[in-house]
Amino acid sequence: MNFNIALIRGDGIGPEVTNESVKLIHKVGETFGHSFTFNEKLAGGAAIDAFGVALPAETLAACKASDAVLLGAVGGLKWDTLPGDQRPETALLGLRKELALYANIRPAILMSELLAACPLRPELVGGGLDLVIVRELTGGIYFGDKGTVTDDDAGVSAYDVERYSEAEVRRIGIIAFDMARKRRGRLTSVDKANVLESSRLWRRVVTELAANYPDVALNHMYVDNAAMQLVRNPGQFDVIVTNNIFGDILSDEASMITGSIGMLPSASLTGGNFGMYEPIHGSAPDIAGKGLANPIASILSAAMMFRYTFGLAKEADAVERAVKHVIGQGFRTPDMAGNESVKIVSTSELGELVTAAVGQ
């Protein structure tokens, strides 16, 4: 069977890590008898340089016409002085909104082989870590009304509005409950209902949904407590569901517990099969072009694409096994070195090792 993938390599380390997942996807095709066709397009800083806009219409059209989108990362110092509405990152918000990708799935798994790279004491993570953050992606403060007003006394004030509808909370809540049901049956809804009206609505709607999921144990947690619990006792979490901004922050925190932000993949879904797959990290301008970037987040994003969009579960398992195998052999990019004696390899060397391990 042939699958069509819109490929956006992006900026900084985006092209370096994406190269590795493209190699791996072709290897999966050869091993399991599928073909994957890539339609390569620009977005972010590279598109600003070529076309003057972060998200060209042609890129958006190619994404809409494909089965899935694979993205590296966008942004960089070169474009940091542009006004907010013209920066590379607007391409991400545009893609999420235009493709209706409202559910962002971010697994955080600490492999036992990477315990030494985890900044928490072993007794805090000894029981392992395997959680999923389900982040609402097309609503809330990132998409709400924003602007500035000038007042004679106070000078300029700026505002960003956090706003959620019942329908928006319900659809992301359903994704999270369904996921918890397929995992260990525990769902933590994170909000700030002691202060925010939008969070009180969030909590009410999630609580109402719980009646349909008697097999899922729901608890609510304030975001400040959740940030603390993630480093105090991360093993207590199974699935976390939260709004756009809290999910953005908590998933970066969770990523550090797994050893490196370079390990964490993500899927952004529509509720149907279509999805956009990307590492949770950014374009890492500090290490771009040096062969230092960890390609595993991108490779595991490809595994999520096999599982969620293409329905290729055994291919996804094979990729995840290959990653574990290579890490088990002691190969690391510098970000996940920890304090063990490990074999440090470059981005492409690690990618090739994982690709070679697929199907072995």
Ligand code: NAD
């Ligand atoms: P970042 O994730 O790019 O980097 C944070 C730190 O993690 C850096 O020290 C970096 O070297 C390291 N890091 C990130 N990915 C790594 C990898 N695969 N391997 C090894 N180390 C890795 O975040 P930032 O520095 O805040 O942002 C840099 C640029 O990326 C900015 O322009 C930002 O707007 C953009 N950004 C883009 C996305 C995206 O495209 N989805 C997400 C976040 C940030």
